[in-house]
Every structure is written in structure tokens, then in C-alpha cells.
Amino acid sequence: MPEGHTLHRLAGAIDTAFAGTTPEVSSPQGRFVDGAALLDGTGLERAWAHGKLLFVDFAEARTLYVHLGLIGKWFVLPVAPEHAELGPPVVGEVRLRVADERHVADLRGPMACQVVDQEEVARLVARQGPDPLQPDDGTAADTAYARISRSGKTLAELLMDQTVVAGVGNIYRCEVLWRHRLHPLRPGRSLRRTSWQLVWDDLVRLMPWGVRTGTIITLDDVLEDTATAWERGERPEVPREFGVYQRTGMPCLRCGSTVRTKVVAGRNLFWCGGCQRRT
Structure with a gap:
């Protein structure tokens, strides 16, 4: 299972690629179709992590929550010029794809992948201990x-x-x-x-x-x-x-x-x- 620094690094990559844009969100595998439909065409505001939990905030107070677990992988890659119009071909079992003309992020094999509200985000974070990579108020x-x-x-x-x-x-x-x-x-x-x-x-x-x-x-x-x-x-x-x-x-x-x-x-x-x- 990836350690916390990997999730913070991944959140930074998602932020760099998509923050402030309105990417297409889909579920090529078909196991996250309803969740993808809620996020598709919605502005992506920011990605962030707490410990081993990853969150991607979208407009309309919707947040994508992902826990990679033991086998989950999420790669953020630039789109090759020849794939700019239709996007790169899907390889393997892709639970979630976030894409625009410049970048594509394919998520495979996560333990959790859900669209949650702010109350649920707060509950998930409250169950965790303090994160050494988060700003600290001294406590x-x-x-x-x-x-x-x-x-x-x-x-x-x-x-x-x-x-x-x-x-x-x-x-x-x-x-x-x-x-x-x-x-x-x-x-x-x-x-x-x-x-x-x-x-x-x-x-x-x-x-x-x-x-x-x-x-x-x-x-x-x-x-x-x-x-x-x-x-x-x-x-x-x-x-x-x-x-x-x-x-x-x-x-x-x-x-x-x-x-x-x-x-x-x-x-x-x-x-x-x-x-x-x-x-």
C-alpha cells in the first residue's frame, strides 16, 4: 500500500493537470458510471490528501474520495498529440478516467472510489490520526x-x-x-x-x-x-x-x-x- 507521501504527490499531479478546468469524467470499466456522471462536466477545484486518503474537490460541493488500498494505481500522464481529440486508448480495467485535451488520469483497482459530500469528507478525515504532511496548528x-x-x-x-x-x-x-x-x-x-x-x-x-x-x-x-x-x-x-x-x-x-x-x-x-x- 502506498505511503502518505505518494498520495500527496499524486494529489499535486492531479492539481497541476486539472485544477481550474472542467475535464471529462468517465468509467470505462463500467463500475463507476453513476459517480462519473455526477462529476462529468463539473469544474475540478483542487486535489488533496490526508494520510492515505485522496480527495478531489469538484464544484457543487461534490468530492471524489479514493483509497488506493493494496493494488490501486492512479497515473496522471500528458496526452500525446495524436490522441488529443479522442483521448488515448483505454488499457486494462480503468475504474475512472479524468481527461482533457492535455492530460489523462486513469484509476485502476482502488479499494474505494466514491462521490461524497462535505459531511462525509469531514467524517473520513476525523477517523484518521494527524498527518505529518498537513499544516499543523501545534496540536x-x-x-x-x-x-x-x-x-x-x-x-x-x-x-x-x-x-x-x-x-x-x-x-x-x-x-x-x-x-x-x-x-x-x-x-x-x-x-x-x-x-x-x-x-x-x-x-x-x-x-x-x-x-x-x-x-x-x-x-x-x-x-x-x-x-x-x-x-x-x-x-x-x-x-x-x-x-x-x-x-x-x-x-x-x-x-x-x-x-x-x-x-x-x-x-x-x-x-x-x-x-x-x-x-
Whole structure:
């Protein structure tokens, strides 16, 4: 399942392609015909995300709600000149197509695809925890910690719980716990408030780079090199390197101890057996 930065990046692509236009909306697959009819010929105002939930606001207070789930994909692509009049041919099972003469966005395999009103949007967002990629009024870390500090579940479970923190997936949970030397199997109620603040601030720092580059960055040297290149106006290819994620049996980059793994919350968890001790 895509992590939150992917949804924010996708929302930005939809915004760039269609905000302020009146695109055609259709359901080539036929499973979203009624919903597409409500949006077709209606002005698209903006796209935005909260955690792993994607919303596209249209005129007349109508919002398209999409949850990609495990297999959903939504690609936003420019239309080739030869397809400008009729649009590119449909490939595969396309649940939803948003298109104009310049861009086409095809949605395949989502877990949820619905037209909802503003009351339902508010309800969906209220069920989520705070999103490190959303503007913060200063209460987001406290809101998340209130849920963590009352729980006997492990930190690894809590970070994957979207009602605790929205948008964090398996890679970010493994890496941010490693970065702060926290054992992933310790209970949430044992976590100090100051330790949680460090984790939250790190997510706020790291996740926007995932939006910018399309790649999760968790190593400081990679982040520094990438930031320097961006300051120069360059857009380098970011190496897919991590501290512990998918490094089972390999030495920890910090202390040299063996990286361990265990299935937690349905996903393979990775941590260092040396510098992430329970105590």
C-alpha cells in the first residue's frame, strides 16, 4: 500500500493537470458510471490528501474520495498529440478516467472510489490520526501521543495504525524507529513524550522529501546530498538506501549489529538488535 507521501504527490499531479478546468469524467470499466456522471462536466477545484486518503474537490460541493488500498494505481500522464481529440486508448480495467485535451488520469483497482459530500469528507478525515504532511496548528503531536501513551500495543503496531498517525507506512515506521534507537516491540505507553516529539519532528522533516522526489529518504547523508542538489536547481536520482528496511541479517549501518525481522501488523518489520534494545 502506498505511503502518505505518494498520495500527496499524486494529489499535486492531479492539481497541476486539472485544477481550474472542467475535464471529462468517465468509467470505462463500467463500475463507476453513476459517480462519473455526477462529476462529468463539473469544474475540478483542487486535489488533496490526508494520510492515505485522496480527495478531489469538484464544484457543487461534490468530492471524489479514493483509497488506493493494496493494488490501486492512479497515473496522471500528458496526452500525446495524436490522441488529443479522442483521448488515448483505454488499457486494462480503468475504474475512472479524468481527461482533457492535455492530460489523462486513469484509476485502476482502488479499494474505494466514491462521490461524497462535505459531511462525509469531514467524517473520513476525523477517523484518521494527524498527518505529518498537513499544516499543523501545534496540536498534532499531542493528539497522536495521547493515543500512543494510553496503548499497550507496540510502537511498530501504533505507527501503522492510521487512526494514530496518518500516512506512515512500513518503510517510515522501520526507519524512524531505527533513527531514534527505539525498539519497535516496546509498548506505546512506555514511550516518553520527549521521545515521541523527536519521532514526530523527524516524520515532519523526512516525509516532504518523499513528496518532492517520489522516493523515501531516511539516511542523513542522502538527504543532505539531495537537499544540496535541489538548492542548485538539480533533480538527482535518489538512491534507494535505508538503515534497516529490507536488510535482514546484514550489519546495522550505525553499530554493526545484525538487522532482525518479524511480521508485525501484517508487514515485515526490520530493526537493529544492537542499538534498538528494549531498554
